[in-house]
Amino acid sequence: MSDIENGLCYLCGKEGADSRDHVPPKAVLPKDYRSEGEDLITVPAHQRCNRDWKDDDEYFQTQIALAAFTAGDAGKALHSKVMRGLDREEATGLREHIDSGITGTTVLSPDGTVDHNYIQVKPDWQRLLDVIARTGRGIYYHETKNIIPLNVSEKPVVAEPDKIIPIFKSNTDHIRSFAGSSFKYISVMGEEEPHRCGYLFNFFDRLFFSVVFHDEEGSWRAV
Template identity: 30%
Template structure:
């Protein structure tokens, strides 16, 4: 499938904040021309920032990108799920606690009960008949939803920094690391290398880095988020336009012609 690359605005600088008054010509979520009705999408989701902390730290100038109102709405449930599903792993950070308070309030008001039950159901202390140690539970994550939200955040930030819309559907590997777990091996090497530049104005809630590697014609991106001062999410994907690795250059199976006389029409 050909991938259409949409350049939608002048790139002022790779590190500077996008001028919020510049209105993109396209919706980064669907890639189509931006037409009314529109709304602003927070990157990362506004939901990541608990109300109490927004008040406490006077957080107001979060990064937003105008998108189609309908495209924006499509993501609300998945983003709720993402926050609910990761919160139990935050291990008592300030942001984690603030989120817990918010969720308790919502439950009291009769909201989100279904979602919370679903998430709690995903915690299992018995897996395939094996009892885990008392202090450990396994968390099943709805991969499709988690993948979607992580990829959406990356696409939003990529658009913010580079003015380019990454494809809606694309392959990516991701890792979610709880505070009491060792991160994936590449992250350790990467952190040790000192190459990473941490970005984000409210690191107690969300900070991120991104980088790009181009060894031997390959071209891949490495992204990471530090969420609520406790979780690490890392992700890796091949550049949709420039990667020359065998997988990206593979155009599909080519079947040899059947030899004459072996197949009857």
């Protein structure tokens, strides 16, 4: 724990930050692929502001891990760690929440016998997007040492792979990559629209999000 830059909490913007928070949540970056310092972004926060997010972070990690299963060794490492964690007694609530998003469908052959079963996982996207919005605020703070005021509205969305993969492919100079490419992002600063900035997030080349911060009143300037 080094400096707590100017004592402002990146979540509420008030003084007296007494801890540091990881953005994105540390748990999505597989341990064997990350190095302390280089791969972990931390920003000052109040413990009380930070603690509110613990369950959401765990849910986020689990959903990323489910998607990362086919994403090379780093993805498999995260997936198997998370699956082991779900067996814990304390994880019952989380497990049930995830199960509630899984639906099974049986496809029958013309003769009425079972052809195949498939399952579909439907995450609680809003819960994931809350983590994405917070990650955006944290990265902005990390890059600029400024806080995005709470009255600046945020718009986190799930990005379609077809649209976002080409952006990552054609902007390789602007990608910041962490923990063996487990997490990558691109900043989109609003040079033409100074009251707007945003980020594109890429987790394991499997799940993509964007978040835009926009000040309608124009009193805030992205730096």
